[in-house]
Amino acid sequence: MTVFDRLEAIFPPDRVITDPVRLRTYECDGLTYHRATPMVVVLPETAEEVAATVRVCAEFGVPFVARGSGTGLSGGALPRSDGVLIVTSRMRRILSVDLDRRQAVVEPGVTNLAITEAVRDRGYYYAPDPSSQQICSIGGNVAENSGGAHCLKYGFTVNHVQALEIVTPDGDVIEISEDDFGYDLLGAFVGSEGTLGIATKITVRLMRAPEAVTTLLAAFEGIEAGGQAVTSIIAAGIVPAAIEMMDALAIEAAEAAVACGYPADAGAVLIVELDGPASEVEAQLAEVIAICVATGSFEQRVAASADERAKIWKGRKSAFAAVGRISPAYIVQDGVVPRTCLGEVLAGIDALQEEFGIRVANVFHAGDGNLHPLVLFDDAAPGEGERAEVVSGRILDLCITHGGSITGEHGVGVDKARYMPRMFTDADLDTMQRVRCAFDPGGRSNPGKVFPTPRLCGEVPRVRKGSPGEIF
Amino acid sequence: MLGHTRVTIRDGGPADAVGGVVPRWVALPESVEEISVVLGACADADLAVTPAGGRTKLCWANPPERLDVLLDLSAMREVLEHVAGDLVVRVQAGIPVARLAETLAGAGQELALDVPFPEATIGGTLAAPSPGPRAFRYGNARDLLIGVTVVLSDGTIARAGGKVVKNVAGYDLGKLFTGSYGTLGVIAEATFRLHPLPADRRWLTFECEGWEDAGELLRSQLEPSAVEIDHPAEGLTTLAALFEGPAARDRAEAAREVLGGGEVRAEAPSWWGRPPGLPLASLRCHVPPHVPEGVSVRGSLATGVYLAAGAADLDAWRSRLPADARLVGLAGEFTGDRWGPIPSLPLMRRVKERFDPERRMSPGRLAGGV
Numbered sequence: 001m002t003v004f005d006r007l008e009a010i011f012p013p014d015r016v017i018t019d020p021v022r023l024r025t026y027e028c029d030g031l032t033y034h035r036a037t038p039m040v041v042v043l044p045e046t047a048e049e050v051a052a053t054v055r056v057c058a059e060f061g062v063p064f065v066a067r068g069s070g071t072g073l074s075g076g077a078l079p080r081s082d083g084v085l086i087v088t089s090r091m092r093r094i095l096s097v098d099l100d101r102r103q104a105v106v107e108p109g110v111t112n113l114a115i116t117e118a119v120r121d122r123g124y125y126y127a128p129d130p131s132s133q134q135i136c137s138i139g140g141n142v143a144e145n146s147g148g149a150h151c152l153k154y155g156f157t158v159n160h161v162q163a164l165e166i167v168t169p170d171g172d173v174i175e176i177s178e179d180d181f182g183y184d185l186l187g188a189f190v191g192s193e194g195t196l197g198i199a200t201k202i203t204v205r206l207m208r209a210p211e212a213v214t215t216l217l218a219a220f221e222g223i224e225a226g227g228q229a230v231t232s233i234i235a236a237g238i239v240p241a242a243i244e245m246m247d248a249l250a251i252e253a254a255e256a257a258v259a260c261g262y263p264a265d266a267g268a269v270l271i272v273e274l275d276g277p278a279s280e281v282e283a284q285l286a287e288v289i290a291i292c293v294a295t296g297s298f299e300q301r302v303a304a305s306a307d308e309r310a311k312i313w314k315g316r317k318s319a320f321a322a323v324g325r326i327s328p329a330y331i332v333q334d335g336v337v338p339r340t341c342l343g344e345v346l347a348g349i350d351a352l353q354e355e356f357g358i359r360v361a362n363v364f365h366a367g368d369g370n371l372h373p374l375v376l377f378d379d380a381a382p383g384e385g386e387r388a389e390v391v392s393g394r395i396l397d398l399c400i401t402h403g404g405s406i407t408g409e410h411g412v413g414v415d416k417a418r419y420m421p422r423m424f425t426d427a428d429l430d431t432m433q434r435v436r437c438a439f440d441p442g443g444r445s446n447p448g449k450v451f452p453t454p455r456l457c458g459e460v461p462r463v464r465k466g467s468p469g470e471i472f
Numbered sequence: 473m474l475g476h477t478r479v480t481i482r483d484g485g486p487a488d489a490v491g492g493v494v495p496r497w498v499a500l501p502e503s504v505e506e507i508s509v510v511l512g513a514c515a516d517a518d519l520a521v522t523p524a525g526g527r528t529k530l531c532w533a534n535p536p537e538r539l540d541v542l543l544d545l546s547a548m549r550e551v552l553e554h555v556a557g558d559l560v561v562r563v564q565a566g567i568p569v570a571r572l573a574e575t576l577a578g579a580g581q582e583l584a585l586d587v588p589f590p591e592a593t594i595g596g597t598l599a600a601p602s603p604g605p606r607a608f609r610y611g612n613a614r615d616l617l618i619g620v621t622v623v624l625s626d627g628t629i630a631r632a633g634g635k636v637v638k639n640v641a642g643y644d645l646g647k648l649f650t651g652s653y654g655t656l657g658v659i660a661e662a663t664f665r666l667h668p669l670p671a672d673r674r675w676l677t678f679e680c681e682g683w684e685d686a687g688e689l690l691r692s693q694l695e696p697s698a699v700e701i702d703h704p705a706e707g708l709t710t711l712a713a714l715f716e717g718p719a720a721r722d723r724a725e726a727a728r729e730v731l732g733g734g735e736v737r738a739e740a741p742s743w744w745g746r747p748p749g750l751p752l753a754s755l756r757c758h759v760p761p762h763v764p765e766g767v768s769v770r771g772s773l774a775t776g777v778y779l780a781a782g783a784a785d786l787d788a789w790r791s792r793l794p795a796d797a798r799l800v801g802l803a804g805e806f807t808g809d810r811w812g813p814i815p816s817l818p819l820m821r822r823v824k825e826r827f828d829p830e831r832r833m834s835p836g837r838l839a840g841g842v
């Protein structure tokens with residue numbers, strides 16, 4: 001019996017893929033320069049099928065990798081050529097919606113936006129909104145603890161998931177819930193990038209749609225002035241739903257791609273969205289506009305309709321892809337700095353552009369200090385790709401030296417595992433490894449991701465019988 | 473007596489008991505390194521340790537199976553870093569929540585937790601969390617925690633998270649340690665995201681017959697920060713909702729219209745966010761629960777998280793609750809099973825084994841010997 005025989009006994013032929021051409025569809029996620037062809041792909045429709053697959057992997061000592069929609073930007077869903085890729089695209093049912101409990105239970109392959117679409121007409125929504133929300137799966141969101149523009153006020157995936165059914169790396173199906181008394185295993189699982197098991201059922205919190213939403217576009221001469229406005233808004237005690245910033249290069253790209261019509265001579269634009277009870281939103285909008293003017297904004301536009309709001313957001317949401325219009329190739333970076341260091345770090349990125357002759361477009365979640373520098377290069381020009389790599393790495397160093405993080409929402413995956421030791425000590429990483437060993441002692445669940453060097457778990461040490469000596 | 477560690481140590485006494493178990497010594501570390509030295513020394517001698525903060529909940533959950541050293545964090549009570557512009561604060565775990573609140577209020581900010589006991593510490597609040605009223609809006613302690621320093625039973629010092637509000641690098645050990653009741657290690661330092669203090673706060677209180685009235689409020693767009701119910705063993709049930717923000721008063725008045733009555737005040741009702749009495753149980757139920765005679769229940773209709781007093785036979789009550797409801801005995805005497813079902817218990821056991829294989833950290837305080 002081989003792994004293939006066993007999988008073919010679990011799945012009908014159309015849901016086990018071994019054909020090399022079809023396998024190649026799955027060779028990478030959104031980070032396309034890491035590629036591997038999986039040994040085999042399965043398309044389960046139930047948790048039981050996922051569990052059976054994982055048990056086969058356990059039996060043969062074969063690794064497995066979960067994959068949702070493959071939009072990840074850190075190579076998290078990069079397959080193993082010696083392993084099974086478990087794709088959730090056939091697990092797309094919304095199992096229940098209960099508006100009295102403000103809760104929905106969904107399968108992992110359901111797209112992020114599908115949840116909101118299922119309840120929007122009744123005045124509810126699912127808050128985390130990654131820019132990829134039309135495509136990315138909720139299972140992938142759980143694995144990455146994905147954020148989005150509106151996370152400033154509402155938090156990330158981890159703040160909106162109430163329970164999970166998971167298949168453990170041993171193939172057991174276990175429910176973990178915020179209602180469980182004891183360790184917050186739910187909090188540990190969310191953001192674990194598929195290394196602790198596979199989520200097969202997800203209970204999410206739904207929120208009542210706000211009474212009023214207003215979106216402001218403010219144009220500045222440069223990114224420093226925009227940054228100052230962000231600092232002042234936060235300092236004034238206002239928590240907008242979102243504060244996003246784009247610099248001149250990002251604006252140029254968005255204009256070329258989707259003609260978003262931002263003020264032509266802006267060196268930076270700020271998008272500020274306020275939501276909540278109408279009476280509060282109105283007062284806050286006036287205050288935010290005053291702050292923007294005081295910090296040098298030369299033009300402010302308030303969206304008067306849903307259409308106008310969508311138009312303002314269109315430029316921002318298309319920014320990653322849009323950069324393709326002004327550069328043959330680019331690296332999407334994801335780092336975080338304390339909000340008060342934004343100005344300094346952006347100046348540091350400017351200096352890197354000069355030093356290396358590499359352009360960087362900045363699009364970011366300014367409200368929570370989450371930078372998405374887009375490092376532009378021409379892959380046909382010799383050496384440019386390497387220089388872009390260096391600039392991209394240096395940006396992370398800037399984030400770390402300012403007390404920030406190497407990733408705010410795209411995850412570590414394969415891409416940043418080597419940076420982990422710059423942020424964490426060996427003791428920190430060994431301690432995280434204890435969590436890994438508790439869930440996955442065999443190291444079969446998405447191995448090679450997140451952590452820089454593979455570590456073995458070993459047996460649980462035996463209880464040592466010390467003598468209560470005369471220490472004290 | 474603690475020659476080589478130089479950490480302040482005194483003999484334990486009845487006042488230091490944890491659920492009736494008296495420790496032989498009390499250690500008072502003053503830094504992360506001192507915690508590590510103490511735990512290292514305890515590992516060498518196989519001494520069992522229980523951390524203590526403000527000691528307001530030290531008796532909650534099971535007594536430890538064994539206890540030699542009470543690790544008292546009361547000497548670690550500093551704000552280490554408060555960057556108001558970042559809305560972030562880093563503190564030592566022994567800082568009382570009330571003391572922290574004072575510092576933060578000076579900058580017009582708060583840690584949005586409702587801890588009713590001024591002596592309660594940050595470490596205790598993380599290790600033994602029990603959501604307060606505003607958890608509906610701001611989440612629980614785990615949702616506000618962005619970074620942590622912990623010390624494990626072998627003295628290992630480990631950090632996770634950081635001091636930025638958004639960060640997905642590595643596993644979130646801080647979350648894992650919330651709810652751990654001192655069984656995984658010691659929380660030594662913690663970093664939180666803060667919120668601006670709201671411009672105004674108004675409470676709407678409303679005496680009601682049943683629990684259904686709150687539904688209208690939750691379906692409205694008035695965005696209460698909390699919707700609480702006080703259901704005493706005898707007498708009328710009260711519903712109360714908190715509104716925060718510059719227009720809090722208008723919104724509370726509008727909510728009054730929705731409910732068709734009630735009173736709007738600038739102060740919280742006296743029972744707001746306080747435990748209803750003993751024996752105390754935690755109830756999680758997402759539909760209005762059945763409440764037995766003689767039992768009082770207080771908590772959030774919005775999140776389905778309540779505290780209940782006066783029920784000793786939890787098994788009997790559980791049999792009248794939906795299967796996914798959870799009822800756990802926190803403090804006091806209970807007959808039968810105080811824990812009820814915990815589906816993820818097998819995984820918790822495995823985590824415990826990896827973090828504390830020799831079972832020195834508050835062994836047996838949680839369900840299933842964890």
Ligand SMILES: Cc1cc2nc3c(=O)[nH]c(=O)nc-3n(C[C@H](O)[C@H](O)[C@@H](O)COP(=O)(O)OP(=O)(O)OC[C@H]3O[C@@H](n4cnc5c(N)ncnc54)[C@H](O)[C@@H]3O)c2cc1C
Nearest residue numbers: 525526527528529530586592593595596602604654659747
């Ligand atoms: C009505 C009510 C409302 C509450 N509201 C909230 C709320 O809004 N949010 C919230 O999160 N909590 C809330 N709590 C929980 C409560 O505030 C905490 O449990 C806290 O008060 C305990 O703090 P303490 O310092 O007194 O801990 P202690 O009583 O000293 O210890 C409690 C437990 O934590 C362990 N422990 C203490 N310090 C540490 C440490 N540094 N490292 C590891 N383990 C440690 C102890 O071993 C013990 O098991 C509420 C409780 C009640 C009754």
Ligand SMILES: Cc1cc2nc3c(=O)[nH]c(=O)nc-3n(C[C@H](O)[C@H](O)[C@H](O)COP(=O)(O)OP(=O)(O)OC[C@H]3O[C@@H](n4cnc5c(N)ncnc54)[C@H](O)[C@@H]3O)c2cc1C
Nearest residue numbers: 068069070071072076131137139140141143147194199409
């Ligand atoms: C244009 C674009 C914009 C983006 N914008 C954002 C943004 O604003 N915010 C943001 O946070 N991210 C963003 N992303 C990144 C990406 O969309 C998210 O990380 C998303 O959550 C990935 O979901 P997915 O279904 O595509 O997962 P995949 O890429 O398929 O997988 C991601 C990881 O999740 C694991 N995984 C997948 N399903 C499961 C499961 N059921 N159980 C356990 N592990 C699982 C995989 O093993 C892998 O490690 C963006 C990506 C693109 C391409």
